[in-house]
Amino acid sequence: MAKRKVNLASTVFFAVLLSAFLFIPAGPLPADAAVKTIRVGVAMDQTKGTLYSSGTMTLKDAKGKTLTRKGSLSISVDRSGNFITAGNVSLQLPVEITGKNLLQWGNHPYRGSLRLVPANKGFTVVNIVDTENYLRGVLKMEVNPSWGMEVLKAQAIVARTYALRNLGKHGKEGYDLCALQHCQVYRGVNAEDSRLTKAVEATRGIVVVTEKGDYAVTPYHADSGGHTANVADVWSGDIPYLRGRPEPFVYESPYSNWQVSLTLREIEEALKPRGLRVGNLTEVRVLETDPAGRAVYVGLVGDQGRMKMKASIFRLALGSSRIKSTLFTISQPTRPREQTSSFAPSKGAVRGNILSTHDERALISMIEGGAFTSEEMMDMLMHPEKRPEYLRLAFKRRSGVEK
Numbered sequence: 001m002a003k004r005k006v007n008l009a010s011t012v013f014f015a016v017l018l019s020a021f022l023f024i025p026a027g028p029l030p031a032d033a034a035v036k037t038i039r040v041g042v043a044m045d046q047t048k049g050t051l052y053s054s055g056t057m058t059l060k061d062a063k064g065k066t067l068t069r070k071g072s073l074s075i076s077v078d079r080s081g082n083f084i085t086a087g088n089v090s091l092q093l094p095v096e097i098t099g100k101n102l103l104q105w106g107n108h109p110y111r112g113s114l115r116l117v118p119a120n121k122g123f124t125v126v127n128i129v130d131t132e133n134y135l136r137g138v139l140k141m142e143v144n145p146s147w148g149m150e151v152l153k154a155q156a157i158v159a160r161t162y163a164l165r166n167l168g169k170h171g172k173e174g175y176d177l178c179a180l181q182h183c184q185v186y187r188g189v190n191a192e193d194s195r196l197t198k199a200v201e202a203t204r205g206i207v208v209v210t211e212k213g214d215y216a217v218t219p220y221h222a223d224s225g226g227h228t229a230n231v232a233d234v235w236s237g238d239i240p241y242l243r244g245r246p247e248p249f250v251y252e253s254p255y256s257n258w259q260v261s262l263t264l265r266e267i268e269e270a271l272k273p274r275g276l277r278v279g280n281l282t283e284v285r286v287l288e289t290d291p292a293g294r295a296v297y298v299g300l301v302g303d304q305g306r307m308k309m310k311a312s313i314f315r316l317a318l319g320s321s322r323i324k325s326t327l328f329t330i331s332q333p334t335r336p337r338e339q340t341s342s343f344a345p346s347k348g349a350v351r352g353n354i355l356s357t358h359d360e361r362a363l364i365s366m367i368e369g370g371a372f373t374s375e376e377m378m379d380m381l382m383h384p385e386k387r388p389e390y391l392r393l394a395f396k397r398r399s400g401v402e403k
């Protein structure tokens with residue numbers, strides 16, 4: 001199971017296979033109960049930039065001083081960090097910006113209004129927008145608009161629930177959510193798509209709630225490896241509706257199979273800050289797995305002792321983009337400390353494969369090296385049969401034949 005909060009996945013923008021819990025009937029929320037205003041930090045620590053609107057925009061500062069402009073307006077922060085210069089007018093932060101037409105910061109147009117709030121360095125541009133319009137600028141980062149409408153709708157519900165559950169997460173900084181992976185990637189109007197807007201509208205106000213009426217925790221993943229994990233095995237705490245379940249259907253994504261080789265020394269270095277005290281590390285193995293075969297505990301043996309560590313902690317320490325999940329086996333060919341331990345998906349995760357293991361590895365390394373655009377990766381996810389074709393394309397690109 002992956003969730004962007006914990007940096008569990010660089011892969012997160014792929015998304016969503018629904019867990020069964022999503023179909024728990026939502027509590028008796030009136031329609032539109034979940035439509036709220038949200039403050040999104042879209043550009044942090046800015047010292048200067050350009051505001052633009054094709055219509056009239058009005059800037060109102062902390063003291064009520066206003067400035068009205070149309071077109072472009074350059075903004076820069078003054079040395080004290082409390083005032084900005086807009087055109088040639090000095091305004092005190094925070095500054096509210098409203099307009100009839102879309103407001104743009106740099107090349108990014110936004111619905112709703114903007115607010116400039118003081119930041120550690122300069123100011124932060126905050127987009128004040130209702131949740132439905134916010135979602136229009138979010139979904140494309142997680143799903144491919146060409147996917148089935150039901151998937152898109154499900155993602156809209158999950159993203160809406162996440163946003164509402166996390167309102168105020170950046171309260172101290174003057175906004176609710178940031179527009180980065182830390183919260184939920186949001187790109188405003190530039191990320192909108194008509195099918196995604198349709199999915200947002202079709203699910204307007206719908207959220208997932210618990211029996212108690214709280215917003216549910218709704219993590220999602222690019223690839224579960226065939227079975228999701230119990231939340232308690234991944235993060236702390238136990239959430240009764242986040243239990244491991246088998247996937248209801250078979251699929252294959254670029255993340256279904258992976259392999260990584262690490263030296264014992266590398267593992268040792270990564271785990272020291274996590275409390276590894278076994279002397280020189282000599283062996284790593286999976287101690288305990290859950291019913292789906294996912295590693296729950298990893299045993300670490302050294303020349304001065306041994307210890308066990310939660311596999312999820314082990315994974316995060318080594319890097320979630322390297323150890324892509326806790327569904328792995330470890331093979332340790334030889335003794336010397338510079339030798340590598342290989343991590344491969346455990347049997348449960350290995351599915352019918354179109355590529356040979358060698359090509360599979362090559363493709364994964366191309367993916368990790370950024371050889372593909374997110375659209376291409378989504379296409380690969382949707383059409384696994386195209387992977388050999390993409391692999392050829394990546395080789396061509398690398399050799400400079402094709403850009």
Ligand SMILES: [Zn+2]
Nearest residue numbers: 177178182183
């Ligand atoms: Zn954030």
